[in-house]
Amino acid sequence: MQTSPLNLAQELKEEGYLIDEEAATTLFLALALDKPCLIEGPAGVGKTQLALALARVEKRKLIRLQCYEGLDINKALYDWNYAKQLLRLQVAKTDDWDELKVNLYSEEFLLSRPLLESILSPEPVLLLxxxxxxxxxxxxxFLLELLAERQVTIPELGTISSKTRPVVILTSNNSRDFSDALRRRCIHIYLTYPSLEREISILGSQAPELSERLTKDVCGFVARVRKLPLQKLPSVSETIDFARALNALQKVEVNYGELLGTLSVLLKYPKDIAKLEERLKKWELEASQLR
Structure with a gap:
């Protein structure tokens, strides 16, 4: 267990993740109080990466459930091995249905999905x-029981409790609101785009091959782009990709007139790229007037 938020932040840094003091304190408290941690914020600000880094720091096996529309219990918690059950029926030596039912709906025929796997694991895990x-x-x-009690209920088997108390991290891009019941069970962290200084530190850590000049230029440029009314603002990971793209082109600085063809690394929608291309013409003119 971590001894302090500062210690946690340092260990995350050693795993390649830079976290600010406020978020480190909140995450430390979630661990200390044994509460699930809900990490919210725009796409690409490092929510998932924080969970992955924490799993390494805590030396826990990572079990990940990727959510999507239509996700149900059979895909998230458990299912039954119907083929194996059918084989058992074919070789059964009894016609007593009650006896067969007990045998068929036992752990022998249970297929564990990520949620149940995290509960049954004999080793400490981090469930993302x-x-x-x-x-x-x-x-x-359905998740409320797992979040509050670290247990799940399977109708045919009853309640299964965790012996190792998984660390539970939930992430959200805020595309919809959650219920009060879910929020009440979690401690919350809200991550947003980093400050210019922090993004320079992140880029320096993740892409040490870049020159200091290019690192600062790219972060300053991206900070400026994020002020535009775009459909999707560039994420931290896209900042890193953009910087590496310029480095691959042997650029030593950000020159507004030399960015055509590189913007699709930074932005993902044609309308956003077109809007930025128009703005670049204005920025280039302003820069030339200052020379």
């Missing part, structure tokens, strides 16, 4: 429920 906002409200309600 990624992009929970993509699932529906019914699935969200």
């Amino acid at each position: 429920i990624d992009e929970l906002d993509k699932s529906d409200e019914e699935f969200e309600s």
Whole structure:
């Protein structure tokens, strides 16, 4: 267990993740109080990466459930091995249905999905429920027992409790609101785009091959781009990709007139790229007037 938020932040840094003091304190408290941690924020600000880094710091096996529309219990918690059950029926030596039913619906025929796997694991795990906002409200309600008690109920078997108490991290891109019941069970972290200084530190850590000049230029440029009314603002990971792209082109600085063809690394929608291309012409003119 971590001894302090500062210690946690340092260990995350050693795993390649830079976290600010406020978020480190909140995450430390989630661990200390043994509460699930709900990490919210725009796509690409490092929510999933924080969970992955924490699993390494805590030396826990990572079990990840990627949420999507239509996710149900059979895909998230458990299912029955119907082929194996059918074989058992074919070789059964009794016609007593009650006896057969007990045998067929036992752990021998259970297929563990990520949630049940995290409960049954004999070793400590970190359960990452990624992009929970993509699932529906019914699935969200189903999670409440696991979040509060670290246990799940299977109708045919009863309640199964965890022996190793998994660390539970949930992430959300805020595409929909969650219920009060779910929020009440979690401690919350909200991550947003990093400050210019922090993004320079992140880029320096993740892409040490870049020159200091290019690192600062790219982060300053991206900070400026994020002020535009775009459909999707560039994420931290896209900042890193953009910087590496310029480095691959042997650029030593950001020159507004030399960015055509590189913007699709930074932005993902044609309308956003077109809008930025128009703005670049204005920025280039302004820069030339200052020379």
